[in-house]
Amino acid sequence: MSTSLQAVREIVTASSSGQAALLQVLLAVQDSSPENYVSEEAVNEIAHLLGVSRSRVYSTASFYSVISLKPRGRHIVRVCINAPCENAGKQAVLIALEQELGVSLGGTTADGRFTLEGVSCLGACYMSPAIKIDNRLYGDLTPEAAVAIIRSYGEEDTIEHTA
Numbered sequence: 533m534s535t536s537l538q539a540v541r542e543i544v545t546a547s548s549s550g551q552a553a554l555l556q557v558l559l560a561v562q563d564s565s566p567e568n569y570v571s572e573e574a575v576n577e578i579a580h581l582l583g584v585s586r587s588r589v590y591s592t593a594s595f596y597s598v599i600s601l602k603p604r605g606r607h608i609v610r611v612c613i614n615a616p617c618e619n620a621g622k623q624a625v626l627i628a629l630e631q632e633l634g635v636s637l638g639g640t641t642a643d644g645r646f647t648l649e650g651v652s653c654l655g656a657c658y659m660s661p662a663i664k665i666d667n668r669l670y671g672d673l674t675p676e677a678a679v680a681i682i683r684s685y686g687e688e689d690t691i692e693h694t695a
């Protein structure tokens with residue numbers, strides 16, 4: 533399910549003006565989507581309401597890897613693939629996550645709960661290897677710890693975690 537057009541209108545109305553507005557709106561629209569993406573309908577509405585071209589909206593959305601134009605899982609699991617995390621054991625953590633979730637990097641679980649993505653540095657190099665699930669960082673991971681974190685996300689996803 534994508535963001536409703538009414539929700540898009542409310543987000544655009546509440547946004548600031550100027551250069552930052554488009555990115556701000558794209559992030560907010562994506563956050564409001566249960567499938568963590570910006571739909572084509574939302575792109576059209578944003579372009580219309582902000583008075584910019586659709587291609588400008590698309591190019592901005594495409595430029596920032598944090599924005600997706602395709603449906604994703606409810607939770608985004610981001611694995612740092614940069615050298616410090618690589619050297620600290622990222623590959624074993626990634627393999628464990630792929631096995632636990634049953635998807636490769638870029639994939640979404642069949643139940644739509646998780647999308648696994650690779651990113652270039654999470655700003656948490658001091659606790660490599662690190663991953664981020666939605667807005668929460670986890671570091672100094674072992675493969676077992678990474679799997680336990682995934683499993684701690686219950687059906688209601690209400691469990692609190694520590695970084």
Ligand code: FES
Nearest residue numbers: 612617654656657
């Ligand atoms: S290199 Fe992995 S968090 Fe920075």
